[in-house]
Amino acid sequence: MGRQPCCDKAGMRRGTWTAEEDQKLVNFIINNGVHCWRLVPKLAGLMRCGKSCRLRWTNYLRPDLRREAISQEEETQIIQLHSRLGNRWSKIASYFPGRTDNEIKNHWNTRIKKRLNLPGLNPPATHELIDPPNANNPETIGMKPKQEDKISGFDRPIWMPFEITNAGEIRLQVNSSGSCSSSSAQHSLCASSSFPSSEATISLDDLFFYGNLL
DNA sequence: AAGAGTCTCAACCGCTAGTTT
DNA sequence: CAAACTAGCGGTTGAGACTCT
Structure with a gap:
């Protein structure tokens, strides 16, 4: 037993x-x-x-805990990590020695979430967030279709570089010029006639909006 | 001054993956 | 191999602190 x-x-x-x-x-x-x-x-x-x-x-x-308030720099890093890891608080906390998953989760839910108006940070129901190929590169957002796309046949992961604007908004860096076939997402976006001109930065909401037009 | 509303965060709940018997 | 358990995780709650009217 x-x-x-x-x-x-x-x-x-x-x-x-x-x-x-x-x-x-x-x-x-x-x-x-x-x-x-x-x-x-x-x-x-x-x-x-x-x-x-x-x-x-x-x-x-724990004696190694940091008791001071979360700094602006830490907050920016949390936003970046959350955009590619989702609500995996313990994983996010592992990037901040002396911080706990509970502390970061609380900070996110009570402060950052409200400020950023976050629905766009979550992938659509058809996709799931995944770890980047290089754990040391937090500036890449990753997601993968849960099932193979019936229309395009793509089931590869999407890797998108991104940046945080001064307003705290996540902007994906999309190169929609001729050399846009390196990932399924960029390929799809280029194929959309309504997609903004080349070298655009777009929000995550916009990405899925344009993606859905295809 | 005080009552209502809002915010913060410690603590609990329920679930899961891995371990032990 | 199955059952029962542990440790750890993310979601949620609620008491106390704080702010507003």
Whole structure:
């Protein structure tokens, strides 16, 4: 049979942590480290479940956490990363040592999202966001059709360079001149008679608008 | 001053992939 | 191999802080 449950939920404390609980958890982890979160509350003398202890430690008590507000530069980087990774907060947080996924998610939901009016940052239902071929190049947005396009036959991923404007808007850099066949997206856009002239920068909304005209 | 509305963020919930028995 | 569990993730909630009228 399987293993023992992580905790007996009956009698477990919930809600805001007290300073005393924090102290107990910090002392225990500093002295013993963490080998199994299930055992931490028991050994540390806490009436909390292991999951709650893990969350409290990773999001608030870890000594390597940065407690200062997220800077403008970090925010710009978050916007760039979100545009190609989507809501993969832990992945985005991995680019910011000392920041937690919860912190970045909260910052996004309460500040950035409102400012940017974001519906266009999500791919259409037919596409999904994917990692770029080069993880060190955050200036490329990537998405892939979920199924092969019945009309064009394309099922290759789309890679689009982009930039953040001063207004905080995502602009895709689309070269619609003669040499536009390197990706299916650019090829399709060139084929659209209503697409703006060459060297255009367009919004993600516009990309799918023009794409849908085909 | 106080009540209402809004914002922030810590904490919880539910799910999934991977692990253990 | 199946069942039960753990750790980690993203979505959501709600209490307290803050701002507005």
